[in-house]
Amino acid sequence: MSNFLKKYYKWGIALAIIIAVGIVGEVLYNLPITKQSEYQYLTGEQIKTDGFAVTDDVCVSTGKGGKIELSFPEQYVDKLYYQYDYEGYIDPDEIHNKITVNVVRKNKEIEIADDNNYVWGSSIINIRQVTDKIVIELPEEAEGATIQRIAINNTTNHSMGRILFYMVCAALVLMLISIIKDEINWKPEWVFLSVALSIGGVLLVTLPSHKVGLDEEIHFGRAFYLFDTFAGKETITVEPAMEDLITTSMANWPFSVAQSEEEHKLEKIYWNSNLQYDTGKPSDANQMEGKAFQLYSISYLPQAMMIKLGALLRLDFTTIYMLGRMGNLIFYCGIVFLAIRHIAIGKRVMLVLALMPTALFSAVTYSYDAFVTAFSFLGIAYLITELVEKGKCISYKNCAIFTGALILASFPKPIYIPMIALALFFPASKFRSKKEKYIFKGIIAVALAGMLATFMLPAILEPNRAGDTRGGDTNIGQQLRYIFAKPWLYTKLLLSNISETLYSYTIGQGGLGDMGHIEVVRNSIPISLLVGYTAITDSKGTNGERVERRHKIIVNVLKEGIKSSWRLFLLR
Numbered sequence: 132m133s134n135f136l137k138k139y140y141k142w143g144i145a146l147a148i149i150i151a152v153g154i155v156g157e158v159l160y161n162l163p164i165t166k167q168s169e170y171q172y173l174t175g176e177q178i179k180t181d182g183f184a185v186t187d188d189v190c191v192s193t194g195k196g197g198k199i200e201l202s203f204p205e206q207y208v209d210k211l212y213y214q215y216d217y218e219g220y221i222d223p224d225e226i227h228n229k230i231t232v233n234v235v236r237k238n239k240e241i242e243i244a245d246d247n248n249y250v251w252g253s254s255i256i257n258i259r260q261v262t263d264k265i266v267i268e269l270p271e272e273a274e275g276a277t278i279q280r281i282a283i284n285n286t287t288n289h290s291m292g293r294i295l296f297y298m299v300c301a302a303l304v305l306m307l308i309s310i311i312k313d314e315i316n317w318k319p320e321w322v323f324l325s326v327a328l329s330i331g332g333v334l335l336v337t338l339p340s341h342k343v344g345l346d347e348e349i350h351f352g353r354a355f356y357l358f359d360t361f362a363g364k365e366t367i368t369v370e371p372a373m374e375d376l377i378t379t380s381m382a383n384w385p386f387s388v389a390q391s392e393e394e395h396k397l398e399k400i401y402w403n404s405n406l407q408y409d410t411g412k413p414s415d416a417n418q419m420e421g422k423a424f425q426l427y428s429i430s431y432l433p434q435a436m437m438i439k440l441g442a443l444l445r446l447d448f449t450t451i452y453m454l455g456r457m458g459n460l461i462f463y464c465g466i467v468f469l470a471i472r473h474i475a476i477g478k479r480v481m482l483v484l485a486l487m488p489t490a491l492f493s494a495v496t497y498s499y500d501a502f503v504t505a506f507s508f509l510g511i512a513y514l515i516t517e518l519v520e521k522g523k524c525i526s527y528k529n530c531a532i533f534t535g536a537l538i539l540a541s542f543p544k545p546i547y548i549p550m551i552a553l554a555l556f557f558p559a560s561k562f563r564s565k566k567e568k569y570i571f572k573g574i575i576a577v578a579l580a581g582m583l584a585t586f587m588l589p590a591i592l593e594p595n596r597a598g599d600t601r602g603g604d605t606n607i608g609q610q611l612r613y614i615f616a617k618p619w620l621y622t623k624l625l626l627s628n629i630s631e632t633l634y635s636y637t638i639g640q641g642g643l644g645d646m647g648h649i650e651v652v653r654n655s656i657p658i659s660l661l662v663g664y665t666a667i668t669d670s671k672g673t674n675g676e677r678v679e680r681r682h683k684i685i686v687n688v689l690k691e692g693i694k695s696s697w698r699l700f701l702l703r
Contacts, residue, residue: 344496
């Protein structure tokens, strides 16, 4: 067999294994289920309550809190289904995420938190246990709650999200084996691209079609109406359901995450039936003030373009919503791929950092953070390459890309502007003459001053201007006045903030393991060890390049100063 055929034969076998693992995994997942054609509703003596009045199997709470005990012949329970309703408005901080389902198995209780969704008024919770008793418990804050149509759900259900998850796991294992056996020369940038697109693809399919990222409702609104912003529209038409998605509402509550495939489908049905992307459709919906163009607006372009593509193809709304997130992921992967490919040293470090939960999660949700992170990586890649290439004069092309990338990264978050100052630390040996050095550093200084002016001047000219474009009462002018009036106190606060958060925001939970409203990596030690080990072992380039210690110190001090300043600057 020729080498050409051998190569594609192996890829074909790998693809067959990946598909087989996905199908077999789904079959095995469903094996324990005793298949039923319909729900098994519980009635009469099977329902015992405390704090509820029961009429025709409808349980209405008579006070604060309460319990419903469900008894039935011992069997495998795949899912529990019930409908619920609350009288009037319920503060989500008091009621959401607090209904608990206790599965009694061999005299031991397994507690499951039910993230009951306000929108569709029913829960379908994964139980997957052999049991004869389940207890539904309401918190004391739940008054006037009604629970009815309680049933065991052992019906057949298949999930493309699960199949895709199994396939991605198989693909990543095969990749790891090929790297260990050195059968394929996997370059770091291709490892990043493969892993990021695989894991990102699973997240895109499985994440709910509402806010789960930090401030995602704001970012989604900006992306969705970006072309109206470019057109300078003073007012925009907003459907009532869309208003729910671009604000923090009960329908858009970030902790109401689907807990089963059935709930995931219910959410899609809800949004698709209430929202259609059709700008030509006559509507009496609310008119809202248009979103004014800001420098950060361009960071939403990849998301907005994919939203527009979905609209042109007349896709349903939840698919369009997913496409917008996909645009963010594709853009992030493309820019970081170029950064890893170009950087002369630290490819594995950049690879690991770019795949951390925080970075990857921001790339699969509506956010400008992925834009900032990607261009920061690109700028740093070109900067470090210039620093470590000994015996070569400075490349103006590389410096232009470095400066341009960091300028773009600073559009959404101006606090990153000082990163441009890193170009001022190029050694004299990189220049052909003193004149060239002074001209180059003068241009960088002017660019830096110009960018700082875009951030500082509006605050000086409009001292009462809001400082956080996402909302709130942050006041830039008042903060600057405080900083200049009490520089020593501000410096003390800054250093205190750095010392308290240095670990968390460098190689710990805060900087690498935060996944918005979905989850925070509670044990950050493995992350820290991985990043630390990679940084120590990946200190030499392919051609023997090394970063000087002083440059490492300068970069890290400036980076941590920027992070801490940003947090202090936005204190409310």
